[in-house]
Amino acid sequence: MDFIHIEGVSKAYADHHVLNDLTLDIHKGECFTLLGPSGCGKTVLLRLIAGFEVPDAGKLYIDETLVADPAERLNVPPENRAIGVVFQDYAVWPHMTVFENIAYPLKIAKRPKEEIEQRVMEMVDLVAMGGLEKRYPSELSGGQQQRVALARALVAKPNLLLLDEPIANLDANLREEMRFEIKELQRKLGVTVLYVTHDQEIGLAISDRVAIMNDKGIIQQIGTPYEIFEQPVNPFVFNFMGIANFLAARLDGGRYLAGTGSQEIPWQPPENSGGVVDWVAGFRPSDVKISRAAEPGKTLKGVIRRANFLGAMMDYLVEIDGTTLRTNLETHLAISENLLFKAGDECYISFLDLHWFEAEKLKGAILE
Numbered sequence: 001m002d003f004i005h006i007e008g009v010s011k012a013y014a015d016h017h018v019l020n021d022l023t024l025d026i027h028k029g030e031c032f033t034l035l036g037p038s039g040c041g042k043t044v045l046l047r048l049i050a051g052f053e054v055p056d057a058g059k060l061y062i063d064e065t066l067v068a069d070p071a072e073r074l075n076v077p078p079e080n081r082a083i084g085v086v087f088q089d090y091a092v093w094p095h096m097t098v099f100e101n102i103a104y105p106l107k108i109a110k111r112p113k114e115e116i117e118q119r120v121m122e123m124v125d126l127v128a129m130g131g132l133e134k135r136y137p138s139e140l141s142g143g144q145q146q147r148v149a150l151a152r153a154l155v156a157k158p159n160l161l162l163l164d165e166p167i168a169n170l171d172a173n174l175r176e177e178m179r180f181e182i183k184e185l186q187r188k189l190g191v192t193v194l195y196v197t198h199d200q201e202i203g204l205a206i207s208d209r210v211a212i213m214n215d216k217g218i219i220q221q222i223g224t225p226y227e228i229f230e231q232p233v234n235p236f237v238f239n240f241m242g243i244a245n246f247l248a249a250r251l252d253g254g255r256y257l258a259g260t261g262s263q264e265i266p267w268q269p270p271e272n273s274g275g276v277v278d279w280v281a282g283f284r285p286s287d288v289k290i291s292r293a294a295e296p297g298k299t300l301k302g303v304i305r306r307a308n309f310l311g312a313m314m315d316y317l318v319e320i321d322g323t324t325l326r327t328n329l330e331t332h333l334a335i336s337e338n339l340l341f342k343a344g345d346e347c348y349i350s351f352l353d354l355h356w357f358e359a360e361k362l363k364g365a366i367l368e
Contacts, residue, residue: 003028003160003192004049009058011044018044019217021058027209028063031186031193035203036213037240042196044217046162049194050085051078063159081160084153084191088165090145092137092152098124099133101148105156123151126185143174150182154189161186163195167202179205200241204229212237235362238282238355245288245325248359249279258300261321266297269356278359287353288327290316290339299348304341316341318349325349 004026011019018041026032034042047053048060051067054075060068062083067076078085092101102123106116124133127147137145146166153161167178183206186193197203203210204225212220212228214236221233232238249256249265256279258265269279294301305324306317315328327349334340341347 002026003063004194005059005061005064006045006049007059007061009045009048009055009060011041011048011053011055017217019048019055022217022219024211024219024222026192026194028192029190030208031183031195031206033195033197033203033207033210034213035197035200035210035240037215038198040213040215041217042213043164046164046194046196049160050083050162051076051081082158083160083162084156084158085162086146086149086153086164086166088168090137090142090149090169092145092148094137097134097136098129098140098148101137102133102151102155104152109156119155119157120151123155126154126188127151127181141174142170143178146170146178147181150185154185154191159192161191161193163193165197165199166195168197168199175202182206204241212240232355235280235282235357238357243285243326245283245285245327246357246362247281247283247320247323247325249281250359251277257321259321259323263300263321265300267351267354276358280357280359280362281351282355282357283325283351283353285315285326285328287351288318288325289350289352290318290327290329290341291348291350292338294348295350299350302347302349304343304345304347307342307345314340316347318347320349 002025006022006024009019009022034045036042044053048055048068055068055070057070059066062081066074067081068074093104096104099120103116103120106119124130127150129144129147129151132140132144140148163182167175170178179202195206207225209222210225210228211222214220221228221237228237229241232241238244248259249269255264256269257263267281291299300320302318302320304316305319308315309331312331313328314331314334315326318325318327329339
């Protein structure tokens with residue numbers, strides 16, 4: 001069942017068109033992530049759903065209720081949409097205690113004192129803030145302040161929780177901790193969550209489904225985290241979802257050659273090419289296998305251009321016939337298998353997995 005239905009929504013600021021005829025459905029009870037580069041319009045879409053802004057065209061439904069339709073001059077205010085919102089900057093009141101911050105939406109709604117007490121303490125326990133309800137924000141860590149913001153957004157029992165980069169300001173360890181806590185909260189409460197971020201790792205970790213937007217506000221692909229990462233529909237999605245390597249495979253005299261050189265690649269592009277001549281192989285650093293020995297028909301010769309020791313990992317930049325690519329492997333394996341290279345060393349490369357893209361389409365997608 002679709003909980004949010006966005007139908008042909010457009011939004012512009014002066015001559016800058018952010019969203020153009022966008023249609024999207026979000027299912028009830030799922031954690032759905034809008035993932036895309038900064039400036040692609042994902043936060044604008046969240047603000048339209050929240051009611052903080054009005055679309056120029058299109059319709060927006062929440063739980064089968066029409067909440068925005070500019071053609072009919074309809075825009076239901078945020079307080080009547082049964083939503084909770086958490087932004088990147090927390091926005092907790094510095095002069096209020098944890099209890100008072102969480103209780104604020106219920107006080108505005110003029111709920112009975114006993115109900116406020118009960119529901120606030122339920123939220124305090126839910127976000128693991130027990131014993132801290134009398135503290136002020138200045139006495140809390142960034143992670144604790146974010147928990148207060150989450151509890152305040154959830155205390156009124158919203159049907160929809162909107163999260164706009166809510167953990168971007170936390171350090172790496174806290175970000176990792178909070179992303180799992182957000183997912184656990186969503187599981188316990190069964191609330192529908194729309195999460196907006198440019199962080200691919202968070203999007204993959206917490207989502208039931210993900211929508212990838214390009215910098216023109218156009219949705220490129222919607223799918224599960226596995227589908228998005230392992231089955232990208234185009235070069236933009238592949239390139240956006242982490243470190244991407246690309247190696248040209250050009251047809252020359254009936255053979256596919258690598259990069260700008262003369263090495264024949266031992267992996268064939270798709271058979272049903274439809275007349276496409278030039279292809280590009282896309283792959284992740286983890287898809288690259290590096291060795292010191294050539295295997296005829298299986299490897300390409302390369303040169304190490306950069307070797308970085310990153311503690312648990314070795315990271316290599318390898319040049320193959322004018323194209324550079326990244327690969328890495330665990331340091332203990334590099335030591336035990338004699339794969340500690342230095343800049344200038346020759347090496348041999350094979351691949352565990354390849355995604356094939358038409359060369360002409362790749363350039364435009366990466367530049368977008």
